[in-house]
Amino acid sequence: MDDIPKSIILVLLFITVLISVLGAWTVLDKMNSVQARQVVIMNGDDNAKVSLKVLDPNALALPRPQPQDSGIVSLVVMEPPGGE
Amino acid sequence: MVEISNRVLAGLLIVAIVVSLGGTFISLQKMRTISFAPLTGFATSDYGRVMLNVTTIAGIEFAGDKVIDFGTGFVNSSAYGKGGAKNTGNCTMWVNGTTGAPERYDKAGNCLGEDWPGFGAGAETPLELVNVGNTYVKIQMASNESIAQFFPIVASQGIRSVQWVGVDNEANSCNSTLGMVLTFANISTGSTLFCKCLNSTDTKDSLAIGAKVRVPYDLLSSYYKSYHKIKWTASATDLGASSLMC
Numbered sequence: 001m002d003d004i005p006k007s008i009i010l011v012l013l014f015i016t017v018l019i020s021v022l023g024a025w026t027v028l029d030k031m032n033s034v035q036a037r038q039v040v041i042m043n044g045d046d047n048a049k050v051s052l053k054v055l056d057p058n059a060l061a062l063p064r065p066q067p068q069d070s071g072i073v074s075l076v077v078m079e080p081p082g083g084e
Numbered sequence: 085m086v087e088i089s090n091r092v093l094a095g096l097l098i099v100a101i102v103v104s105l106g107g108t109f110i111s112l113q114k115m116r117t118i119s120f121a122p123l124t125g126f127a128t129s130d131y132g133r134v135m136l137n138v139t140t141i142a143g144i145e146f147a148g149d150k151v152i153d154f155g156t157g158f159v160n161s162s163a164y165g166k167g168g169a170k171n172t173g174n175c176t177m178w179v180n181g182t183t184g185a186p187e188r189y190d191k192a193g194n195c196l197g198e199d200w201p202g203f204g205a206g207a208e209t210p211l212e213l214v215n216v217g218n219t220y221v222k223i224q225m226a227s228n229e230s231i232a233q234f235f236p237i238v239a240s241q242g243i244r245s246v247q248w249v250g251v252d253n254e255a256n257s258c259n260s261t262l263g264m265v266l267t268f269a270n271i272s273t274g275s276t277l278f279c280k281c282l283n284s285t286d287t288k289d290s291l292a293i294g295a296k297v298r299v300p301y302d303l304l305s306s307y308y309k310s311y312h313k314i315k316w317t318a319s320a321t322d323l324g325a326s327s328l329m330c
Contacts, residue, residue, distance in 0.1 A: 003089050003090045003091055004089075004090040004091050004093075004094050005090070006090060008090070008094060009090050009093050009094055009097065012094055012097035012098065012101070013097055015097075015101060016097050016100045016101050016104065019101055019104045019105060019108075020100075020104045022108075023104055023105065023107065023108030023111075024108075026108060026112065027108060027111045027112065027115075030112065030115055031115070034115070050134050052134075052136075064141070064143070065141050065142070065143020065144070065145065065216045065217050066143055066144070066145070067142050067143060067144060067217075067221070067319060067320040067321075067322065068144070068317060068318065068319045068320065069144055069145050069146045069150075069213070069317070069318055070146065070150070070315050070316060070317040070318070071146045071150045071151065071152070071211040071213070071293060071315070071316050071318070072150060072151045072152070072313050072314070072315055072316075073151075073152045073154070073246070073295045073297070073313065073314050073316065074151060074152070074153050074154065074311065074312065074313040074314075075153070075154035075155065075156070075157075075297065075299070075312055076155070076156040076157075076309070076310065076311050076312065077156075077157070077158060077159075077299055077303060077307060077308055077309075077312070078156060078157065078158040078197055078198075078308060078309060079158065079305065079308040079309065080158045080159055080160065080161040080196075080301065081158070081161065
């Protein structure tokens with residue numbers, strides 16, 4: 001059985017190198033695009049922080065509204081001079 | 085040493101190609117399935133949502149000093165009531181209207197002493213009852229004393245009265261004037277409706293409670309010279325946050 005000519009080996013070798021380089025480049029490119037997106041999100045305007053602190057109403061010094069309150073009407077009556 | 089044949093070399097190269105292609109493919113697949121949450125926690129959307137639950141509270145409060153003080157004075161012994169009899173003489177004073185535009189009155193000639201003659205030109209304002217909660221409320225008032233308890237008289241002949249009135253302190257505070265005490269009416273120790281549905285909106289959430297007294301001439305002597313007060317208690321019934329319940 002005849003051996004394969006050297007030209008075929010060269011072509012295969014070239015294809016191997018090409019695929020290896022392209023594969024590595026594709027993976028690295030993907031990685032870079034993912035990292036770039038992360039950086040943009042981190043530094044962009046898309047990020048905001050909303051925070052609130054809920055206080056315990058029972059611990060507040062302010063009184064809670066009550067469903068009842070009172071008002072006063074007052075006077076002082078003096079005895080009329082010469083009153084009977 | 086035996087030379088490797090070209091056929092073997094070709095085989096090795098084909099294996100190298102397959103491994104290279106396979107490795108690239110596997111790497112790309114792996115990258116697609118990487119979960120970013122542990123790496124970043126970054127927003128994946130421009131919008132965020134905040135859920136806030138506000139508790140409803142029914143609350144009312146008399147604003148300010150919570151007092152209508154008619155001050156000190158006495159009934160003119162020469163004041164006349166019906167038929168000119170002294171024992172039916174009385175001093176009538178009142179304050180009503182709103183806290184921003186109060187109306188005051190004292191019966192000239194009948195109301196004497198330190199403060200009473202000047203009450204009509206004074207600075208007293210109605211009580212301001214404010215809905216300080218965030219729901220609609222029904223307002224009822226009750227007095228802690230009856231007229232007879234507040235003004236005990238000698239012979240039950242004197243003209244005596246204590247009256248109250250309740251109007252919108254801010255326009256449209258009370259959603260319905262039905263049942264409101266819009267003109268002076270005798271106080272009661274029982275619950276009296278003042279507003280079927282009081283708003284909680286800041287610009288229209290208050291009632292002005294006015295007072296009118298007719299101080300009789302023939303009060304019991306033990307009544308004189310001491311400070312007397314009558315307490316009006318307003319109670320709110322929670323109608324909820326929707327005006328549909330009004």
